[in-house]
Amino acid sequence: MHSPSPFSSKSRSPEPLSSKPPSPDYDFRAPDDWSDFTEVVGLAYGGYDHSPEHRATVAELLEPKRSLLACAAGRPCATLAGYSLDMTLPGTGPRPVFGIGYVAVSPAHRRRGLMRDMILRVLSDLHTTRAEPVAVLNATEPALYGRFGFGAASQAVSLTIPVEARALAEGPADDGPPLTLEVTSPAEAEAAIARVCRACLAERPGMLRREGAWLRQALADPPADRHGAGRLLCMLATDGAGVRGYALYRLTAGWTHSYPRYTVSVQELSACDPAAYAFLWRALLDVDLGGTVTADARPVDDPVLALLADPRSAAPTVRDQLYARAVDVDRALSGRGYATEAEVVLEVTDPLCPWNEGRWRLITGTTGADCVRTRANADLALTARELGAILLGGGSLVQLARAGRVAELRPGAVQAAAAAFRHDPAPYCPVVF
Ligand SMILES: CC(C)(COP(=O)(O)OP(=O)(O)OC[C@H]1O[C@@H](n2cnc3c(N)ncnc32)[C@H](O)[C@@H]1OP(=O)(O)O)[C@@H](O)C(=O)NCCC(=O)NCCS
Incomplete structure (x- = not known):
């Protein structure tokens, strides 16, 4: 027996929006x-x-x-x-x-x-x-999802740090309890990693609660999926009271003129405080035999870029990451907090989800917001895609307006709304689903 689906039906959806002729029945x-x-x-x-x-x-x-x-x-x-x-x-x-x-x-x-x-x-x-009220996805092809009202809501940066550039700038002395490094297998560290994940969950928009299989997926290390790299290892930064951070990484052997130039690939790094964070990066940059430290997907404002004495050497390359969409404009916008108090009327275009179309008055506060239908004149006009791009506090309304993708209908509305929507630190999602 097949399970019933909320989406089940024999025919196509009632309103085919594609310009193409209807597909055969599925x-x-x-x-x-x-x-x-x-x-x-x-x-x-x-x-x-x-x-x-x-x-x-x-x-x-x-x-x-x-x-x-x-x-x-x-x-x-x-x-x-x-x-x-x-x-x-x-x-x-x-x-x-x-x-x-x-x-x-x-x-x-x-x-x-x-x-x-x-x-x-x-x-x-x-x-x-x-x-x-919000749908999110990782897009294999970035051009695909704008037509469906999904906007690029977070970015990730890839880093390639050569051994010559591994010096980290010194900050003020840390007078907390001294940290110790432990290197272990991810499986043995699962409970400690889960605790750090829980502690860091609210650190940035985009972070996901990862329990059970969601966490095991990140820690799994079947030999058949290593593709020439070494096994997955785990560094823990601990003090007398417990674990304050972890890094998941692999070594891939490499030699240049008989000198070891191993690649240290950082899969994840998360820490509960700046001292543990810097401690883990120092340890990764100092791995014996290490030639290059790479990290494929770090937050766009990863503190390591402020720690490296020579950040340019890390060749940071930014890309779009998570795509987000408001399922319902009112529920999506009233379900998040804002950086400033602001009042703005949004004129939303959303042919795929016509229930979202029209004008919405958004009154933002730092702990919540109201978003209701209005007949008042609009301050900003935008499509669902632009709304998706700013939903998690990442995309810049100012940039979108300068690109002509958001229309400012009341002078000053873009800056006021941009200040409210923006979030620091930037959104980031460490999980691909
Ligand atoms: C991408 C994929 C899911 C598209 O499915 P599909 O049923 O052919 O798409 P549709 O016929 O519904 O097309 C919807 C729209 O997307 C466009 N589109 C589809 N695939 C596209 C692509 N790869 N690049 C750009 N546009 C694309 C279509 O032209 C159509 O545009 P329109 O709205 O202007 O008419 C399918 O080709 C696929 O499975 N590709 C490989 C896996 C993949 O990339 N999945 C995406 C995961 S994020």
Whole structure:
């Protein structure tokens, strides 16, 4: 028996928004389990050759009743995984958001509107059931999701720090308890890592509560998925009272003119205080045999960039990271905190989710906000995509206005709203789902 899906139906969604002709009929239902997804995901991504351990964790994370499978003649042809996430929003602790992953369409069924149909079904269902007010995803291709009202809401920076540039600037002396380094396996450190993750959850918008399989996914280290790198290791920064930070990293052997030039790849680093944070970076930059320290996805304002005596040498490269969308404008905007008090009327364009269209009066405060429909003149005009970009406090309204993507209809409105929406530190999500 297949589980009933909130998105189930035989026909297409009621309002096809694509300019393309309607696709043939597909059956939409909830998958029974991950095995319903494997063929389509494998076809869409050019293979799905992860280890059985990785597949088992991905299967455990799948929430079939919140996910969607499209079938043609009984055979799966498109997938969408939905996740119930708890994410820190600006000015709040963690709040429920809806995560979308594994959007995949079999090559034989692509460009017939299936992705559009699945996204629309999911957003309509979240709206009618008044479930999570915000949806988030990691985009494989950045150009894909703007048309569906998702904006680039956080950024990540990749770093490549050569051995010659590993000097860190000194700060004021730390008079806290002395720190000790422990190097262990991630599995042994799981409980300590979980404690640090909990302590750092509210540090930035975009941080996710990671428990159970979400954390095990980050710590898993099947040999088949190492691709030539060494095993995953864990550094812990501890004092007499407990663990204050951890780093997950790998060594990859490398030699230049018979000199060891190993690569130290930092997968994660998180610490409860600046002293533990700097301690861990110092330890990573000082690993024996280390030639280069790399980190693929760090926060765009990672303090290490302020710690390095020569930050330019780290060749920081910024990219878009998490994409966010308001499912319901009023619930999304009143569900987060703001940096300043402001009042602004937003004129929102959102053809995919017409319930969001029109004017909204937003009155912001540092602990919350009100957002209600209004007939007043608009101060700013923007589409759902721009709203998504500023939802987590990352995207710059000033930049969007200068790019012509936000229209200022009352002088000064952009600066006032930008100051309210912006969050420091910048949003960042360490999890790919
Ligand atoms: C990307 C993918 C999901 C698109 O599915 P699809 O059913 O063919 O998409 P649709 O027919 O619903 O197209 C919706 C719109 O997106 C556009 N689009 C689709 N794929 C695109 C791509 N790769 N690049 C740019 N635009 C794309 C379509 O032209 C269409 O535009 P329109 O709204 O202007 O008409 C599918 O090609 C796929 O599975 N690709 C490989 C896996 C992948 O990249 N998944 C994305 C995960 S984030």
